[in-house]
Amino acid sequence: MRNTLVLLPLLALVIIVQLLASWTDSVFYLTQLTMSAYYSFLIIGLCVVMGYAGQISLGHAGFFAIGGYLSAALTTRNLVPFQDNVLVKLLDSVGLLLASKDVYGESLLVVTPWAACCAAILTAALIAFVIGIPVLKLKGHYLAMATLGFGIIIFRLVLASAYFGEADGISDVPGFTLLPGLTVSGNFQGRVQNYYIAWGVLLIGMVLLRHLIDSRVGRALRAIHSSPEAADSMGVDTARFKLYTFVLSAIFAALAGILLTHYNGGIGPSEASVMKSVRYVAIVAVGGMANLWGAMIMGIVLNFLSLRGMFGSYDDAVFGLILILIMLFAPNGILGLHLGQLRQRFALIGRKRPAEEA
């Protein structure tokens, strides 16, 4: 209940921004705010993995890409040549395929967005599960390394594969009708509607994750992060909880990829690049690691600035720099920073760190 009440002022702010944008005839800002909301959806999922389960994933752009690319490919690649395939026939008979004509009058048979969405999410979850099982049992930064490798593989895979459009990516992705009258698409008339869909998805995600943190599972995760031995002795199956959290965040990333791809009408390989993963990690760090609100706010602000082109061609460099500065000066994020602390940190650079409070 308390969690839900906090959302009301934010919801009001979301509405005010939209009204202001519409009145001042600057609805184009809503486009970047919509995209930022989807990126932030991924970031709050990553925040639970990093801040609460204490693991670092450098592969979340990979899960985003799995979601985006799979739903793009499934909803655009024509299945007419495979019409006689048993699997295609089966899918068609249960209503998961959509027949239409393209602009030249050729018949087109593709997977429906809902079916594609479910397939993409399941794939991302399954891959996260398989990578996570061996890796999460290890200590230290093995997950960071393994997910880095995974991210590179996904990036190279979409670049090399003709099915995923190589360097061009996939375009002409159709809209995704979530409910009758609610369609995720880049359609100009749907700009305001899509702004609300994206923010609705983000805020629902926020409520779900706040609920998770404030529960038996959330307490177990925080306990694991703080003292794995003690959590273990309390009967918490630490490996399993870390694994489920990782899978959950992969699902968030995939869903962000799916929705943003339908909104943009396409996806390109840059979405799968490792620099994107680094960016997400940097944003969670700026937000204060174990701080969902911080992650969300920073996700919106930094992605918005980046999408508006504020960082020019130094975009990736800016996020790398942010990560370094945060680690040096504000390990608790800039929202958790006080001026006195900053001075102290400056004085400490180059000197041996005193032992952190146990």
Place this chain on the structure above:
Amino acid sequence: MALLRVEKISKKFGGLQAVSDVSFALREGSIKAVIGPNGAGKTTLFNLISGVLPATSGEITFKGHALNGLRPYQVARLGIARTFQNIKMFAGMTALENVMVGRHVQSRSGFLASMFRLPGFLSEEREIRRKSMELLELLGIAEYADTEAMNLAFGQQRAVELARALALEPALLLLDEPAAGLNIYETAEIGRLITKIREMGITVLLVEHDMSLVMDISDEIVVLSFGQKIAEDIPQKIQRDPEVIRIYLGEEAAVPA
């Protein structure tokens, strides 16, 4: 009927025989202490029982279940709770939340039930909170429920840790030096608490350096030296055991030439 039975348990770290062929049984409802000089293998023994370390040989059975090969969380689920010599509080969580983690094995809600607040979630959450609060009251620290655990005084942290272990509703409680770092008043208080815990029907096995506490509260004492059990008896007899006196006094007398 023995609640816990340790049979010929051994642990080797490379060339070091930390625990060798130690056997003893723990009667249900009793308080047993393990004493011995530093490096005698007391904490290793605890880690073997709680599943932190695998034994090199030997067997540990609890209520008839073999504990060999079980991970600590599985041992905890069977009803064995423990505290740590250097207190391990969950940082960033309040005293109450720390104890609530202890209710983990007694509750069920998973990821989906938590995220979507499925039916049953809220009543279980209330139950966790109520039981945890009761334990804080039992240990006399209810007023600090909402204080961050790391900000509490050392003695209060010990109490939180004890409450957290009791929250598991264990049949057996392992206490690793519960009086370490406490003054004589706090030590006496811990002694009273341990006796109270026994009265709740919980069997207690403790490792302790404070002899007055051990002699006061234990029903039986096991003495370890260099990984071997050298005596096991009631406190009055242990105090007069010549071998025990020798290792304790001999250690002080051993001044290098």
